Amino acid sequence: MIDWYVFTPWSALTGGALIGLAASLLALANGRVAGISGIVGGLLQRGETGWRLAFVGGLLAAPWLYRSVSALPPMQFDAGWGTLVAAGLLVGFGTRLGSGCTSGHGVCGLSRRSPRSLAATLTFMGAGFATVFVMRHLIGA
Template sequence: MTHDNMTLDWIHFTPGAALAGGALIGLASALYLLGNGRIAGIAGLVGEPLAALLRGQSLAPQASRLLFLLGLLLSPWLWQLAADLPARQAGASTGGLVVAGLLVGFGSRLGNGCTSGHGVCGLSRLSGRSLVNVLVFMGAGFATVAVTRHLLG
């Protein structure tokens, strides 16, 4: 078994942009919590309007969630007004991406929240449950990379 040496891509290493992005995510999460009294995790933001739609209920009470999701969908187009988007690339087939998405969705329901909800909002509130979930998410991610890169090829 060979081990690839990890090197840092200094040309694309952008700690300032990463810090600014993290600060914006934190600020948006804090503002959402202050304005709505709820955590800005995608699992709840998507799940509740979808459940209301499937039950045939009005989406009017879900307006703030739907606007939040609309902002997530529109943000790449708004960003393009200021700068180029990075090139899109995926290291998996379409089927692999679909399976991965379904597994992430299942895991989000199983863990009572998504990585952003537990990682950004839960950890900032010092939630023990979120700490356990983040450790499980990260461990599963590390294990998946190790298996797919070193055992499967």
């Protein structure tokens, strides 16, 4: 059953197109993959910080730009701070272990037909599905 109240195909399509456009422009202009973990991680090293700061600045400015044309959806967290911190640390560990994040592998790698990115994306998604199933149906959190 589709919840038509929250079904937003046009904003999702627009957002996906903008992500694809940004990833394409970064690849064409800089020859870089738009993997967020790599871009943010590169800020901690010397060199090439200008485009990285601009990219991260655009990510951080996006909600305010969106808010100027539409109301932001309400934010709701179904977990406590401890769970959110643990989840963030596990995601960070996973991006190091997988040599990239969902944006680098899922958006950029799949569009380049990378077998490694396909394996990584299937692993990310499978782990996410399994985690939601365990947390919602087995543990009941």
